[in-house]
Amino acid sequence: MLRRDVLVGVGALVGHKASAATMPWLSPDLPDGTRTEAHLVQVPGKQPLIQLSDRPPNLETPVQAFRTAITPNDQFFVRYHLAGIPDAKKLDGWKLEIGGDAAERSVAFGMQQLNDLPQTEIIAVCQCSGNRRGLCQPHVPGVEWGYGAMGCATWHGPMLRDVLKSAGIKPEAVEIWLNGVDEPVLAATPAFHKSLPLARALADETIVATSMNGAPLPLLNGFPARLIVPGWTSTYWMKHLSNITISSKPIDNFWMTKAYRVPAGMFPVADPFTTQNNAQTWPITGMVVNSLIASPIAGEQVDRSGFTIRGVAWDRGNGIARVDVSLDGGNSWQGALLDRELGRFAFRTFRLATGPLPRGTAELRVRATSDSKETQPDAWKVNPAGYHNNVPQRLTVTVV
Amino acid sequence: MNRPLVRFLLLACCVISPAAAQRAPLPPGPGKDVVEAGCATCHSLSYIPMNSRFLTPEVWKAEVTKMRTAFGAPIDDDAANAIIAYLVANFGAPSK
Numbered sequence: 001m002l003r004r005d006v007l008v009g010v011g012a013l014v015g016h017k018a019s020a021a022t023m024p025w026l027s028p029d030l031p032d033g034t035r036t037e038a039h040l041v042q043v044p045g046k047q048p049l050i051q052l053s054d055r056p057p058n059l060e061t062p063v064q065a066f067r068t069a070i071t072p073n074d075q076f077f078v079r080y081h082l083a084g085i086p087d088a089k090k091l092d093g094w095k096l097e098i099g100g101d102a103a104e105r106s107v108a109f110g111m112q113q114l115n116d117l118p119q120t121e122i123i124a125v126c127q128c129s130g131n132r133r134g135l136c137q138p139h140v141p142g143v144e145w146g147y148g149a150m151g152c153a154t155w156h157g158p159m160l161r162d163v164l165k166s167a168g169i170k171p172e173a174v175e176i177w178l179n180g181v182d183e184p185v186l187a188a189t190p191a192f193h194k195s196l197p198l199a200r201a202l203a204d205e206t207i208v209a210t211s212m213n214g215a216p217l218p219l220l221n222g223f224p225a226r227l228i229v230p231g232w233t234s235t236y237w238m239k240h241l242s243n244i245t246i247s248s249k250p251i252d253n254f255w256m257t258k259a260y261r262v263p264a265g266m267f268p269v270a271d272p273f274t275t276q277n278n279a280q281t282w283p284i285t286g287m288v289v290n291s292l293i294a295s296p297i298a299g300e301q302v303d304r305s306g307f308t309i310r311g312v313a314w315d316r317g318n319g320i321a322r323v324d325v326s327l328d329g330g331n332s333w334q335g336a337l338l339d340r341e342l343g344r345f346a347f348r349t350f351r352l353a354t355g356p357l358p359r360g361t362a363e364l365r366v367r368a369t370s371d372s373k374e375t376q377p378d379a380w381k382v383n384p385a386g387y388h389n390n391v392p393q394r395l396t397v398t399v400v
Numbered sequence: 401m402n403r404p405l406v407r408f409l410l411l412a413c414c415v416i417s418p419a420a421a422q423r424a425p426l427p428p429g430p431g432k433d434v435v436e437a438g439c440a441t442c443h444s445l446s447y448i449p450m451n452s453r454f455l456t457p458e459v460w461k462a463e464v465t466k467m468r469t470a471f472g473a474p475i476d477d478d479a480a481n482a483i484i485a486y487l488v489a490n491f492g493a494p495s496k
Contacts, residue, residue, distance in 0.1 A: 033452030033491065036424065055444040083443055139454040141463055143447075185442045188472020254470055 023050065025063065025298040027146050027395075030134040034144040045218050047074045052143055056080035057220060061148035066294035066312050069339075069347040070123070071151035073213050078220040079128050079149060079234070081192050081255075084183035086240055087219070091181065094224055096163070096208070100177070100245035104168025111224055114210055117158035117166075122205055124230035124345035125152045125314045126237055129260055129284050133386035140386040147292055147393065152314070152347040155209035155228045161202045164246060169198075172248040174275050176201040178227060181240035190254035194236055195247070196229065197273050205230040205317075205345065208241060230345035231270075231286050231316035233387075235260045250275040260284050262383050268374060270316065286316030289376060290390040291323055291350075291368035298395040302362075306354045309336070312347035313368035320348040321371045327354060329363035329394070336366075357399045367392045424449070431486030438475045438483060439467070452491035460487045 026035055034052070041051040041059070049059035059078040065071055096114065099106035127150035134144030143149075164176065175195040183191055200206060209217065209228045217223040222239030229236045235255075261281040269285055276283045291313035296302050313320045319341065324333040336352040369375040376390045426432050426445060439445060455463070461484050467473040468480065475483070 031450070031452060031454055033449040037446050037450045052450055053444050053446040141451050141455060141459065144450050184471075186472055186474070188474070189442060190471070258470065 023062075025300075025395075026050075027135060027298065029137075030146055031139050031144055034134050038146075043078075043220070045074060045220070046078075047072075049075070049077065050146070050148065052145070056083040056085060058143050059220075060145055061151055063147050063292065063294050063297055065148070065151075066292055066347070067310050067349075069152060069312065069342050069349050070213060071153060071347075073153070073215055073218050073221070076126075076151040076153065076212075076218065076221050077128070077149050079143075080182060082182055082184045082189065084185055085220075086181040088223075091219075091224060091240065094181070094240075094242065096225060096241055096244065098163060098167040098244045098246070100167075100173075100247050102170040102173035102248040103246040104170060107167045109163065109166075111210065114158055114163070114208060114225065117162045119156060120159055120204075120207055121154060121156045122207060122228065122230055122345065123152065123154050123343045124205070124228060125150060125287070125347055126228075126234045127151075127287055127314075129233040129235050129387050130385070132389035132391075135391070136380055136382075136386045136389050138382070140384060142386050152312070153212045154214065155207060155212060156214075157208045157210040157225065157228075159204065160206045160208055160227065161204075163208055163244070164201065167244075167246060169246055170248070173198050173246050175247050175250055177243075177245035177247050177251045178236070178238040178241065179243040179245075180222070180238045181242050192255055193251060193253040194238060195251040195253075195256055195276070196236055197271070197275060200229065200232070200271060200273075233260075233284055233287055235284065256283065259385070260387075261385065262387055266381055266383060267388055268372075284387050287314070288388045288390045289313070289315040289318075289320075289368050289370040289374045291366045291376065292393055293325070293364055293366050293395060296364075296395075296397050299397070301398045301400045302357075304357055304359055304399050306356055309352045309354065309364065309366075310349065311366060312349055313338075313366075314345075314347050315368070315370040315372075315374070317344045318374070319344045319371040321369045321373070323348075323350040323366060323368045325352045326365040326367075327357065327362050330365050330392070333367070359399050361396050362399050363394055363396050365392045365394045427490050429486055429490055431482040431489075434479050434482040435486050438473065438479055441473070442471065448487065448491055454493050455487075455491070456493050457484070457488045460484055460492060463487075 040048040042048045052058040061077045065075040096109040131149035177195045207228045225241045227238045273283045293311040295310040313323045323336040326333045336350040339349040367376045380391050
């Protein structure tokens, strides 16, 4: 019997579309309950991903996928808050509407009109604010992501700026409000609305992506159009983007004023989101510098004659200055070789060929430093929602 | 493929790696039915075991309150108390 058959069979038994398989490489630092709950599932259009919940779908990319700078569409992670997610039928006849009290007029774009605007392309990392929440010490409640609530793709489409200009931006505009087609199950739950400060919305790199890695966006990654806000965490990267409001007022919605916030001043902020700041907390914005080893993976057997360590590093667009790797649990570090940069918002791949190693276990760690001289801290800066966890990854391999 | 074989394979995989287990049903205990009735409307119950076992009774209480006040979960006080007791007993941080 083929192994494939086994996987399909197990999936059928529990009512999933496909597979459950072992993940010995899942981090031991995740909560026990998460390790039991998480399993590999193959949903339509995707390779097997680590499912943390099926309704709404929260699917994480296995670390093995991060051996290249571009994450394939069928391995790209999936994150939804609300279970009312659109299917292809609901998106039939989709339009993007732009209006608001600080817009000169209301306009609507179909796919053809978006394609008629000047097009731009950018390679950028899309990372959930809560990536690595499950690895936080102490643990905090939320979706308990491991390392894979992120990906990097080539995004293509018109600049948001050009879309906004077609509606006309009045001088009193302060924020751009965003809404997508997904919706809550119960009307009492706040819909997932977000906003951007005007300056960020007008930036060159902020685009309305209509394609991802040269193909239409996968349904679960925001088809037919998704906002791309390079450098900022993906909470702002509205999927199934359907309504844009050019507003003279800050948005007042749970997902902006209560969720996705960090203690004021705890993390570096390049372009502050002042209309949403209060004395205690600020909205999460730019990503912190981070890195990941994707090969070897935890628990793998490696050769004592030496092996190659590969992975990715990224930050919010300052660029990666160096990546250091430790083979002895952080006692000593060596600089890795950086591959060419695909853009300041992209994953930067790195590699390090080790020398010979003594047999036994080796604890690998990785730490990136950005061009703005920020580096990964030894301890996570504790914040209630579990954001910005960039403690150097550690994994154990067996040298044989 | 026949069922017993599948079941065998499922078991085998669980023995090899607990991390691969399929989502287990909620453990039996007082309040389980209230949790199943009240906590699966907006999202799957997986949100509960995923968040275990590290939440103190206070935090589980705060989570249930958040579901009611921030997200509008239609749960009355009696049901909320039964749910909190069940979550603390079955999914709470082990007491020190």
